[in-house]
Amino acid sequence: MDTDEARVRLLDAAEELFYERGIQAVGIDELRSTSGVSLKRLYQCFPAKQQLVEEYLRRRDDRWRARLAAYVTEQGVPPEDRVLAVFDWLRTWFDEPNFRGCAFVNSYGELGATEPGIAEVVRAHHAAVRDYLAGLVADLQVREPGELGEQLWLLVVGSATGAAITENAAMAGRARATAQLLLTAARR
Amino acid sequence: MDTDEARVRLLDAAEELFYERGIQAVGIDELRSTSGVSLKRLYQCFPAKQQLVEEYLRRRDDRWRARLAAYVTEQGVPPEDRVLAVFDWLRTWFDEPNFRGCAFVNSYGELGATEPGIAEVVRAHHAAVRDYLAGLVADLQVREPGELGEQLWLLVVGSATGAAITENAAMAGRARATAQLLLTAARR
DNA sequence: TAGCCCAGAGAACGTTCGTTCCCCTATAGT
DNA sequence: ACTATAGGGGAACGAACGTTCTCTGGGCTA
Structure with a gap:
């Protein structure tokens, strides 16, 4: 998985989870597991x-x-x-x-x-x-x-x-x- | 300060802080210091x-x-x-x-x-x-x-x-x- | 084949937060 | 005066979170 695909998968996961449950209710770990993007790449795409x-x-x-x-x-x-x-x-x-x-x-x-x-x-x-x-x-x-x-x-x-x-x-x-x-x- | 007064002061502080900044943004400690109610009494009035x-x-x-x-x-x-x-x-x-x-x-x-x-x-x-x-x-x-x-x-x-x-x-x-x-x- | 680098998995760290616990003091009843 | 008790201050605890670090493996190049 390259960086661009990781970005999309992260944003897809973010949209699903943040909208459904609120922003603070969704942790980095859940974004990672839902998107299937590794932590390292996650922070490479979005430093925070x-x-x-x-x-x-x-x-x-x-x-x-x-x-x-x-x-x-x-x-x-x-x-x-x-x-x-x-x-x-x-x-x-x-x-x-x-x-x-x-x-x-x-x-x-x-x-x-x-x-x-x-x-x-x-x-x-x-x-x-x-x-x-x-x-x-x-x-x-x-x-x-x-x-x-x-x-x-x-x-x-x-x-x-x-x-x-x-x-x-x-x-x-x-x-x-x-x-x-x-x-x-x-x-x- | 008796229990009833503590309740009022806590609810006053809660109203001011929760409304102004959101619920999760306000911690118990700030509610305590703003209301002037001790932690013990706070949990006596509101167990959670x-x-x-x-x-x-x-x-x-x-x-x-x-x-x-x-x-x-x-x-x-x-x-x-x-x-x-x-x-x-x-x-x-x-x-x-x-x-x-x-x-x-x-x-x-x-x-x-x-x-x-x-x-x-x-x-x-x-x-x-x-x-x-x-x-x-x-x-x-x-x-x-x-x-x-x-x-x-x-x-x-x-x-x-x-x-x-x-x-x-x-x-x-x-x-x-x-x-x-x-x-x-x-x-x- | 040997060396190098990048990526993944997840442990670790530091902080924050809700909640509980401990210690000390002040007061009220006898 | 002595004891029992309630209350205040704040340390301590455990969990959760965002972020960083470490280790490992796999593929690419010389």
Whole structure:
């Protein structure tokens, strides 16, 4: 196994374990045994656990947003329905068996106050999501597109967190209905 | 210092420290020095850290909801404005200098997956908030009051989490505007 | 074949943390 | 005044964790 493969296996293991149980609950030893990467190579790829954590979050950010954007684009629907498609995709996400809320919200709650690096990655993720929503809204004829984008983001965050705590994927539908309302109200 | 006073001082210290920095980031030693309670009495009051954590969350649940309910009642406004007053109170909460999001969402992200007792307290808190909102909605003439209550809860959770991550209290205003929209749309 | 280097396995180290134990003092009851 | 007891301070313990070190084997080169 070369260095690149080790990196991937480590990040795969990190994603699975950190998301499922939290960051501090997963030790280096478990990452090693799950990934099958030796300790020496692990520290060669990531000289400290914190770096692996931040890489894990960055990669998850990329992939999560890519999955969302791909789904929305694939629908091939007009701009307003693209916004609603975001919430349709959330529903499929909430339905995944290992869904446990937004990894960034969870990480922020766990380590945002102590590890500035993590707080920064979390903020960057959510800023990117807000930008994405703002981009969708920019194609619409609405009053105050900026405000609408922020409100939609609020629905995304709220439904993800709410669905995790209640273990009820129906939260996506409620967020979608609310988004629908925001869209028609903002139309001009 | 008697046992009762020690309990209060410990819970006060726990609230301050756990909320500010996270649960695992705060050790028994710091709780001891901050509260001024001796180790022996600490373990007399709470035989394990986990019990102190759960008590902290339960007390915070009580107090948080009491503060919210008191504010809403004090406004002396008609039912529909009482719902909006919830978001006015959120704004004052977000503006508090040590605001760091919903303690229950944070605790859930940190320990919800590993400590079932904590997950339970978190769910109980959010269920109680949903019940409170459902009570406010029950006084209104709306279609599907249950659904409206859930949507309002989604806005509360989303704005609290969003305000914490962006460090921007204006999230309360956006949630309020969205709630306003939900109210007028549901009116019958 | 001999020498060299890299990688893997896992022992070892130092620290931190929750929890327990020990010792000393101060006080209350007789 | 003497003893019994509870409480405070803090050392000690055992486990867990992140990180480093050591030993060993295997493949590559001269």
